[in-house]
Amino acid sequence: MNNVIGMKHPLIQHKISKLRDKNTGTAEFRALVEEIAMLMGYEALKDLPLEDVEVETPIEKCMTPQIAGKNFAIVPILRAGLGMVSGLQALVPTAKIGHIGLYRDEETHKPHEYYCKLPSPISERLIVVTDPMLATGGSAVAAVDFIKQHGGKKIKFMAIIAAPEGVERLMEAHPDIQLYVGHIDRELNKDAYICPGLGDAGDRIFGTK
Ligand SMILES: O=P(O)(O)OC[C@H]1O[C@H](OP(=O)(O)OP(=O)(O)O)[C@H](O)[C@@H]1O
Numbered sequence: 001m002n003n004v005i006g007m008k009h010p011l012i013q014h015k016i017s018k019l020r021d022k023n024t025g026t027a028e029f030r031a032l033v034e035e036i037a038m039l040m041g042y043e044a045l046k047d048l049p050l051e052d053v054e055v056e057t058p059i060e061k062c063m064t065p066q067i068a069g070k071n072f073a074i075v076p077i078l079r080a081g082l083g084m085v086s087g088l089q090a091l092v093p094t095a096k097i098g099h100i101g102l103y104r105d106e107e108t109h110k111p112h113e114y115y116c117k118l119p120s121p122i123s124e125r126l127i128v129v130t131d132p133m134l135a136t137g138g139s140a141v142a143a144v145d146f147i148k149q150h151g152g153k154k155i156k157f158m159a160i161i162a163a164p165e166g167v168e169r170l171m172e173a174h175p176d177i178q179l180y181v182g183h184i185d186r187e188l189n190k191d192a193y194i195c196p197g198l199g200d201a202g203d204r205i206f207g208t209k
């Protein structure tokens with residue numbers, strides 16, 4: 001799949017291994033998610049639009065490129081996607097932030113929406129959706145559906161760990177987006193958790209279990 005970009009960088013792989021460890025505590029887990037998001041962002045933001053601005057150096061005035069901040073938005077899927085925002089914000093402090101609140105029903109594994117606020121206007125922006133976990137793909141498909149309904153066009157999705165089933169489902173529903181993924185794991189278990197995975201990302205980021 002052309003639009004699925006796997007992260008091969010050793011720093012990312014090393015940090016993902018630390019995330020998987022059940023003995024990694026909340027503070028370290030949160031820091032690792034932030035660092036991985038920043039490293040993945042370096043790759044995912046390669047084609048971020050630039051605009052020339054005038055700057056006066058100690059020598060002379062020149063035209064020089066800067067990031068067109070109004071052209072970029074980060075949209076985390078709550079809760080776990082929030083953990084990736086600060087890493088991307090460190091790269092582009094002027095980024096607008098939208099939020100999509102979804103939780104997965106424990107029995108049916110279907111996503112339920114409880115909140116949505118996107119920056120306006122959205123149609124011209126590069127939108128990076130963040131969620132560390134892409135399991136069945138239900139939440140990711142729902143989030144991208146929603147962004148498109150609101151006029152979003154240039155969409156990238158960043159997941160730290162994905163199941164093959166989720167990758168296939170997301171790219172089948174939205175073949176036009178680009179998916180940046182830290183690692184594609186083996187499979188989903190009967191409870192739709194990723195194996196080997198890292199457990200429940202939201203609970204591990206926020207210390208709720
Ligand atoms: O691909 P899917 O099968 O839809 O599963 C992935 C979703 O499940 C997790 O969220 P969860 O429902 O646990 O909410 P939380 O982030 O609030 O913990 C995860 O952060 C994704 O959003």
Ligand SMILES: O=c1cc[nH]c(=O)[nH]1
Nearest residue numbers: 135193194199200201
């Ligand atoms: O393995 C999984 C699947 C869904 N959500 C998680 O946080 N982890």
Ligand SMILES: [Mg+2]
Nearest residue numbers: 200201202203
């Ligand atoms: Mg969760």
